Amino acid sequence: MTTKEKDLKYIMRTYGRYDVALVRGKGAVAWDEDGKKYIDVSSGIGVNSLGYCDDGWIAAVTRQASTVQHVSNYFYNEQPANLAEKLCEYTGMAKVCFGNSGAEANECAIKVARKYSFDKYGEGRSDIITLCNSFHGRTVTTLSATGQDVFHNYFFPFTEGFKYVEADDISALKAAADEKTCAVMLELIQGEGGVNILDREYVRQLVDFCGERDILVIIDEVQTGAGRTGKLFAFENYGVKPDLATVAKGLGGGLPIGVCMCSEKLRDVMSPSTHGTTFGANPVVCAGANYVFDTLTAEGFLDGVNEKGAYLEKKLLALEGVRSVRRMGLMVGIEIEGDAHDIAAKCVQNGLLIITAKDVLRMLPPLVITREEIDEAVKILDKTLKETGEK
Numbered sequence: 494m495t496t497k498e499k500d501l502k503y504i505m506r507t508y509g510r511y512d513v514a515l516v517r518g519k520g521a522v523a524w525d526e527d528g529k530k531y532i533d534v535s536s537g538i539g540v541n542s543l544g545y546c547d548d549g550w551i552a553a554v555t556r557q558a559s560t561v562q563h564v565s566n567y568f569y570n571e572q573p574a575n576l577a578e579k580l581c582e583y584t585g586m587a588k589v590c591f592g593n594s595g596a597e598a599n600e601c602a603i604k605v606a607r608k609y610s611f612d613k614y615g616e617g618r619s620d621i622i623t624l625c626n627s628f629h630g631r632t633v634t635t636l637s638a639t640g641q642d643v644f645h646n647y648f649f650p651f652t653e654g655f656k657y658v659e660a661d662d663i664s665a666l667k668a669a670a671d672e673k674t675c676a677v678m679l680e681l682i683q684g685e686g687g688v689n690i691l692d693r694e695y696v697r698q699l700v701d702f703c704g705e706r707d708i709l710v711i712i713d714e715v716q717t718g719a720g721r722t723g724k725l726f727a728f729e730n731y732g733v734k735p736d737l738a739t740v741a742k743g744l745g746g747g748l749p750i751g752v753c754m755c756s757e758k759l760r761d762v763m764s765p766s767t768h769g770t771t772f773g774a775n776p777v778v779c780a781g782a783n784y785v786f787d788t789l790t791a792e793g794f795l796d797g798v799n800e801k802g803a804y805l806e807k808k809l810l811a812l813e814g815v816r817s818v819r820r821m822g823l824m825v826g827i828e829i830e831g832d833a834h835d836i837a838a839k840c841v842q843n844g845l846l847i848i849t850a851k852d853v854l855r856m857l858p859p860l861v862i863t864r865e866e867i868d869e870a871v872k873i874l875d876k877t878l879k880e881t882g883e884k
């Protein structure tokens with residue numbers, strides 16, 4: 494059996510896949526089992542932030558794997574302790590909780606928010622407002638948090654206590670918030686929702702409004718965090734400080750991690766046995782994340798992300814068939830003439846790994862992508878747009 498045949502026979506079909514089996518990669522380049530080369534501007538959905546097989550990352554991960562690969566949460570280990578210190582010192586947050594995915598990080602944030610409110614105000618003040626078109630994960634609770642009807646199917650009953658309001662509409666938010674609201678949860682750029690960049694003034698007003706009412710602001714930086722938007726966290730670009738922020742995808746550089754960070758006023762909300770997960774704070778994963786963190790925060794690295802993003806945007810806007818570009822750092826949504834899914838599939842055939850979000854093409858290139866690789870990616874997209882335009 495081929496890899497594809499085996500996969501289709503033995504793995505539950507929770508994904509539609511492109512007809513490609515990737516076997517190895519380096520930087521922004523990947524190869525399939527036939528040796529065909531691809532430029533990857535998706536980074537495994539923003540996960541391989543330093544590209545494939547970064548030398549320093551490999552060294553950090555293999556060193557830790559051959560020192561101690563796992564310790565249970567009954568013991569201390571320096572890797573998660575160091576990572577927690579770095580994240581807190583950089584952001585001004587007080588504490589973190591480690592998990593293994595974005596959805597888990599969001600679950601943790603939801604639990605912290607509800608417990609804070611329960612401890613202080615008692616039962617009943619547990620509602621969380623999220624935004625229409627958001628995406629917060631695939632667990633039963635984070636599906637509930639996701640403000641899109643298509644996700645509220647089959648798996649009933651969903652977790653109660655979520656309300657949805659339109660993004661960028663501060664009156665809608667104010668109208669929805671009541672004495673039962675404990676938190677508002679939002680992405681600053683809705684990634685899965687189509688790379689929709691929230692309005693700065695709206696976000697500032699939202700944070701102020703919530704602050705006055707002791708409603709916690711949870712920013713889901715699962716996709717926007719870890720340098721993706723040209724700052725370590727997108728909330729820095731907005732000049733706001735959330736009460737809780739979650740980060741996952743790009744932080745581990747390719748290994749599974751999800752982190753929930755909380756502010757000073759929440760530092761002691763969680764106590765032993767209120768939350769946990771066997772694999773959370775894994776030393777190998779955290780060694781990789783420590784390396785990613787050090788790389789992203791090194792002098793000039795994030796400036797490079799912004800410069801490359803601007804360079805990519807300019808080249809994209811010059812293409813026939815590109816209507817507009819929505820971008821922050823290297824998080825890019827491209828409105829095109831024609832069907833985005835169709836064009837993404839053809840790009841893959843032409844050697845460009847690109848993804849979509851709703852009806853836009855989406856690029857989340859590795860943050861280490863070079864200008865030459867950007868040129869090559871844009872050339873393949875141009876060729877593909879022309880081919881589909883001609884038909």
Ligand SMILES: *Cc1c(COP(=O)(O)O)cnc(C)c1O
Pocket residue numbers: 593594595596597599628629630631680684685713714715716717741742
């Ligand atoms: C991907 C994503 C999630 C879910 O993360 P998983 O690691 O797939 O559980 C949650 N929120 C946002 C904004 C995401 O982009």
